[in-house]
Amino acid sequence: KEKKSWSLSNFDIGRPLGRGKFGNVYLAREKESKFVVALKVLFKKQIHESNVEHQVRREIEIQSHLRHPHILRLYGYFHDDARIYLILEYAPKGTLFKELQSQPLKRFNEPTSAIYIRSLASALQYLHERDVIHRDIKPENLLLGHKGDLKIADFGWSVHEPNSMRTTLCGTLDYLPPEMVQGKPHTKNVDLWSLGVLCYELIVGRAPFLATDYDETYKKIIKVDYKLPEFVSRAAAHFISKLLVLNPQQRLPLDQVFLHPWVAAHIK
Numbered sequence: 001k002e003k004k005s006w007s008l009s010n011f012d013i014g015r016p017l018g019r020g021k022f023g024n025v026y027l028a029r030e031k032e033s034k035f036v037v038a039l040k041v042l043f044k045k046q047i048h049e050s051n052v053e054h055q056v057r058r059e060i061e062i063q064s065h066l067r068h069p070h071i072l073r074l075y076g077y078f079h080d081d082a083r084i085y086l087i088l089e090y091a092p093k094g095t096l097f098k099e100l101q102s103q104p105l106k107r108f109n110e111p112t113s114a115i116y117i118r119s120l121a122s123a124l125q126y127l128h129e130r131d132v133i134h135r136d137i138k139p140e141n142l143l144l145g146h147k148g149d150l151k152i153a154d155f156g157w158s159v160h161e162p163n164s165m166r167t168t169l170c171g172t173l174d175y176l177p178p179e180m181v182q183g184k185p186h187t188k189n190v191d192l193w194s195l196g197v198l199c200y201e202l203i204v205g206r207a208p209f210l211a212t213d214y215d216e217t218y219k220k221i222i223k224v225d226y227k228l229p230e231f232v233s234r235a236a237a238h239f240i241s242k243l244l245v246l247n248p249q250q251r252l253p254l255d256q257v258f259l260h261p262w263v264a265a266h267i268k
Ligand SMILES: Cc1cc(Nc2nc(/C=C/c3ccccc3)nc3cc(N4CCN(C)CC4)ccc23)n[nH]1
Pocket: 017, 018, 019, 020, 024, 025, 038, 088, 089, 090, 091, 092, 093, 094, 095, 098, 143, 153, 155, 159, 160, 161, 162
């Protein structure tokens, strides 16, 4: 069917949901259908100045063709002279980052964590089958649908949550694998490392290579220097140790992730 062309006049704009480097994300509603969406506004000037036009085009091209329950939908886009607007799926339960912070112990129990990890692994498998890699899977970029189900939302460009200290404090090194922090070419196995980092963070409540400064974090990443607290089960510890592996080729492949006892044990 013919793609409808959208414009700002089709939408009622609601509250801002978050602030990005290239613009903000707003709650919005399409006037005719009353369909609620998230409208991501990117400023052409800033995109041009940061020379990321190609990246924005790539993001739009890739994300608009993806259809998976754990990947946030991009329904369409439009632009005016100053801005590009992305019409995105609205995830009503916010970011996993906020959900993690709202936990009494700032961490999830292992069954909950395993369900999040399993959802992510199925989204990554879908992406890898389509040769799409390196989706920024840190908690700030993961949203929760109305059933609390995970959605990878690739906000892409160094986004600053309204009050998440992380982006300012530790920068984005936390989730990057050794091959990326050393500027080597990266393969889809970077996502396996990030899955391990996320798993650690959900269960422990902080990133495995967290350090006071950039260089400290860098050194810990390239030495794969992390410790697991006592309360982490042996099955979880084993699972994490199979993903946080220096050599990208030796990381547990996604089809093995689903078979690992720690992940398989918590299938409802
Ligand atoms: C694209 C998108 C966002 C989205 N939903 C939401 N995004 C963001 C924060 C978004 C954001 C955007 C840019 C930079 C940083 C954060 N925060 C949200 C917070 C929400 N609430 C309602 C539920 N509360 C428990 C927490 C606060 C709900 C939806 C949110 N659906 N689709």
